[in-house]
Amino acid sequence: MKTLIAAVANAEDTDGDGQVSVEEIILKDTSGVSVNSATLQAAININDSSRVLLLPEGVTPSQVLTQLEWLNQLVPLNSLRIALASNDTLPEASVSLSIEPVSLLEAAVVAASGGGSYTDDSVDFVAASALLSLVTPDKSVVSSSDLRQMLNTYTNAEGVTFKGAVAERLSVTVSQLNDALTGGGNFDADAQDVDLDIVSGMLKVSLLDLQDALHTNTNSEGVTNFSAVADVLGVSSGDLADALVLSRVETVNTLHFVQGLNTMSLPNKPRVPYTARSLAETIGDVTLIIRLNKTTQRFEVYVPAIETDDGFTLHRGEGYIINTTVAKSHAFTGKVWVDAPPVSDSSGVLPAPSSGLGLSTWAFVLAGKLPVELQRDVPMTFRLTDALTGLVLMESRSDDLDNPVAELSGNNFKFSMVDQLKRSVVNLGDEFKLEVFDTEDRLIGVGDLRIDPNDLSHAFKVTDVSYNELPELSRLLPNYPNPFNPETWIPFEINYGSEVEISIYDISGKLVRTIDLGFQHAGIYTTRDRAAYWDGKSELGESVASGIYFYSISAKGDKLSFTSTRQMVILK
Structure with missing residues (x-):
């Protein structure tokens, strides 16, 4: 102290202002080395009981130094002490220590004092931490709890958060931190007329990675750091720029x-x-x-x-x-x-290869809607046959997802006939039969169709399917009309597929006529277009006389058979 007093007493007022400043005091330490003015001012301030201290009560320079090291600010402890003692504010102390930005020193002091509480309720910490994890240089994961703790650490008692320090600790920029806390930026591809599918394809990166990189590096004002985007994606800025430009070209x-x-x-x-x-x-x-x-x-x-x-x-x-x-x-x-897009000729017109008018119809569709009785959620089999040859052209179950030509959805059906060698699949006048079977192979729906010129022009045919009702029992029904002359219809019902034959006898039991109906599916054969028809003639083609006759049905299936006899009258 005596040495200091002597130095002050010996100081000269070199600037003539009537006072002795710290810079005008010449003081040497015990080694004979001159003490600089900052150190001297610090010593004076430390002994000034009226001076307001820059560090909160209980916080030491050593604790602040530790926090500065966490922020990658390396300063000697003695220099920190001198800066804190020789300056009136923490920003001034930061400048004297060459700490940039100056807020880091204040952030270190806040952290050393225990921090505060970050209270922005609008922040989605899970989403924010996910966004920050995308932009950390080493791809390290930032957890939501770590982010919350870091924000609390660098928030002071007045609720001011030193985001520069938080960003430094997380190895991101302040802009990236702000964007993450506010939900990130939003790269508006539509507004910029950018097709991200094209960009991702050209750069050979996933669409999701491209979107993440663009959103993460776009700030809340909509400004995108494309250089940072390129770095995140591992591509050159030039390639990214080329892809963005090409994605705008029409x-x-x-x-x-x-x-x-x-x-x-x-x-x-x-x-x-x-x-x-x-x-x-x-x-x-x-x-x-x-x-x-x-x-x-x-x-x-x-x-x-x-x-x-x-x-x-x-x-x-x-x-x-x-x-x-x-x-x-x-x-x-x-x-x-x-x-690469298709190459056009000089006119810019691209041909659509075609069969040409009048050539073969190499693609054709049969379509229709099922009747309400068949609109059921149970498997059905659809069979398309050539009505003239009986050749089965297509067969598919409604639950067969591997059938390449049949679309059976809801109440509709569509069958595609395509010959990739462009040979005709249908011709004018062709006749087809569409049959629908249940799981017991019983016919439950049928449709007949004939190809006309309009069908060929439109390359499709819509057909109606009629419901084939299945009886519970097999029955031989009364013929009509009865009495009759000279013809009558013999209705019947069978509940299984069978070979059906109608036999007609006279009153003495002599066989007059046999009507072989062949194989008939289970169904109701009562209308004139389905019932058995007798023209009143014998096997020899002669008209029979008036009188009482008997008719019998024989229906023989694989496992079942049915016979029945009824009476009818010819009245001439």
């Missing part, structure tokens, strides 16, 4: 459709994905769209005239069969596919 490709069947794929990517319905409406005069589902290897059919929904969604790289009733061209506008 192309126009015109396809020419001939009247009849055409094959096409989408030449570019539409802003809104096409459904079968929207594509048909866009092209116009479309009666049929068929695609082969690559996953299930099943043909899927959309017939605009009978559908009530939007149908399947069209995708890149898939081929579609389109039937149009008139020749036309349509310009498709959209973004480029990631893969």
Whole structure:
């Protein structure tokens, strides 16, 4: 103390202001080394009982030093003590210690004093920690509890949070921290006319990773740090820029459709994905769209005239069969596919390869709606046969998901007939029979159809299926009319499939006529188009005389048989 007093007494007022400043005092330590003015001022302040201390009560410089080390600020303890004693505020002390940003010293003091409580109830800590985990340099995971604790540690008693310190501890930027706490940024791809599918495809990164990188590095004002995005994705900034630019480019490709069947794929990517319905409406005069589902290897059919929904969604790289009733061209506008788009000729018109008008109908659809009696949630078998040859063209169970040509959904059915070698699958005048069977192989529905010119033009045929009611018992019913002359109908019911034969006898029991009906499915045969018919003639073709006759039925199945006899009268 005596040395200090002597130094003050010997100091010269070099600036002539009538006072001696700290800078004008020359003081040497015990080693003879001059003490700098900051150290001297610190010594004076420490002994000034009226001075307001910069550290809270109970907090020591050593504790603050430890916190500074956590914030990657390395300063000597003695320098810290001098800075705290020689400056009036913590920011001034930070400047003297070359701590940047200056708030880190105050944050260290707050942490050394035990911190406070971060009270922003709007923060989703789970979501915020997930966003921060995406941007840490070493991909380290930031847990929600760690984030909450860190925010509390660097929040003072007045509720002020030193986010620079929190960001430093988490190895992220303050902007990234703020974005995470406010829910992150939101990269608006639509507003920027960017197709993220194209970008992810070009960069060969997942769409989810691309979205995360863009959202994480977009601040709350909508400004995106694309350099940081590239770093997160592990790509160059140039490649990212090229992908973003290309994803904004739109192309126009015109396809020419001939009247009849055409094959096409989408030449570019539409802003809104096409459904079968929207594509048909866009092209116009479309009666049929068929695609082969690559996953299930099943043909899927959309017939605009009978559908009530939007149908399947069209995708890149898939081929579609389109039937149009008139020749036309349509310009498709959209973004480029990631893969190279089709190359057009100088006119910009792309052909849609077609069968051409008058050539074979190599794709055709049979469709219809089941009657209400068959709208049941039980397996059924559908069988399509050539009515002239009896050849079975298609057979499918309603619960068979592997059948490539049948679509059986709800109350509707659609059968696709496609020859990929483009040979005709139907011709004018062809006749088909559609039969529906239950699980016991009993006929429960039937439809007959004939191909006409309009069907060929539209490449589809809608047919009605009538319900074949199954009786509980087999019965031979009264003929009608009765008495009759010269013809009558003999109705019957059988509840199993069988070979049916009607035998007619006279009053003496002599066989007059045998009517072989062949195999008949279980059903009710009572109408004139289904009942057995007798024209009143014998086996020799002679008209029989008036009188009483008997008719018998014989129905022989694999396991069951049925016989019955009734009486009828011919009255001439």
